[in-house]
Amino acid sequence: MQLHQRINAFTALGRFLRQFAAENPVKNQDVLNNDPYFSEMLQTMQTAKHHNGWFTEDNMRFSCDSWAQALTEENITKWAANYTIPETEPKIVAIVMAGNIPLVGFHDFLSVLLTGNKVLAKLSSNDKHILPLLARYLISVEPEFKNHIAFTEEKLTGFDAVIATGSDNTARYFEYYFSKYPNIIRKNRNSVAVLTGNETKEELQLLANDVFRYFGLGCRNVSKLFIPETYDFDQFFNGMFSWKHLINNHKYINNYDYNKAVYLMSDISLLDNEFMLLKKDTGYSSPISVLFYETYSNLDSVQNKLKADSGKIQAVVSNCGIDNEISFGKAQHPQLWDYADGVDTVDFLLKLS
Structure with a gap:
């Protein structure tokens, strides 16, 4: 053939x-x-x-x-x-x-x-x-x-x-x-988004697709945000609102209720829009319905952290010049030549012969 x-x-x-x-x-x-x-x-x-x-x-x-x-x-x-x-x-x-x-x-x-x-x-x-x-x-x-x-x-x-x-x-x-x-x-790998606070409403709505598509279960789903120390979450939650229909999925909302209860019983501070939770956390792999976030003072520090943790990260969604960033809304639209974990599968296979 x-x-x-x-x-x-x-x-x-x-x-x-x-x-x-x-x-x-x-x-x-x-x-x-x-x-x-x-x-x-x-x-x-x-x-x-x-x-x-x-x-x-x-x-x-x-x-x-x-x-x-x-x-x-x-x-x-x-x-x-x-x-x-x-x-x-x-x-x-x-x-x-x-x-x-x-x-x-x-x-x-x-x-x-x-x-x-x-x-x-x-x-x-x-x-x-x-x-x-x-x-x-x-x-x-x-x-x-x-x-x-x-x-x-x-x-x-x-x-x-x-x-x-x-x-x-x-x-x-x-x-x-x-x-x-x-x-x-x-x-395990997870994807992140780096925000500056200057994103448009349309960009944040596209980011919602990157967060919620497949209920966040994919390695290309954004599971963590890097945001400025003075970030205004109102515009972010307004962008996420386009996926509010998730509250109608019983598996998803059961996870939301469970995670919220566990965090509150542990006296952990949360931001909550009634169908997703934001938790300040240095980790990358957030549970279903939860998005971790971490604040930064300058973009260079974020760039350095992402390089140090590159083995844990699948994709970076941003529009602020981060290395290898992809546009908002594109996390679940990889090209055929966008390889998981950055490992060229075809090159690996060709070297078998």
Whole structure:
């Protein structure tokens, strides 16, 4: 199978996913092999929602839309053009996937297949329904993928390299268990926002998307703010108000009530807008419904702290000239070449041959 065949297949998958970005999906007759899979995808999304209460229809639509935007022929070709991808004997790459947000392991899946290697995927129990269906659709478009994709619930065996994503605790197990294989081991990371107080209302509303999309469960979700010592929180809370509908989600509001009660019983000072809590804290990994914040006297001190803690940080949202910052509202819109943890997955895979 040639590279252009793989690109064409994933481009077709992008068109397939685009249908499910709408609140009321409409079957597109121009999508390849749509008849056997359109209704099944709708049913699978419902199954995923009932299996995992964090996988709301809105969040699954957002995930489908994000991948549809990424999986265009132009984007995939531009991404692949950064590398020399030879047609060599494929390696079997085991992927241990997380399950915190819908299709969170898809980029690794895509990277392994695009480089001509074989996927051996171990799915999280929290996100085990959608990717197998997308794999079957991909195979229907390009049958040669059939021998390149496998899923297992058993102990991983017979692989040449591994990509594993988990918590700091599971990473220690992964590092021990997979130490003799070429590997990428991902740990906990969180994203931050650096504010100056001069942000516009529109920027803060976009920041709300970075905070609340996927209920804040993704590593690219903003979980901490750096703010000036004299920061006025009124404008910030006004920006967050666009996501007030979260109070209607029982899982989210249960977390809000629980965290608020724990903090108040511990006599911890909080800022509260009735659906989110702000807590002054030097940490990065805040609980659901909670945003940590830390004050600064000058931006240089923030820059230095972010560099020192770079191993804990996935993305920095800001508009004040922080190194590698991304714009407000873009945290959950990474490009194909925006690699998790800053580790070039494709480069890693190409070096296996």
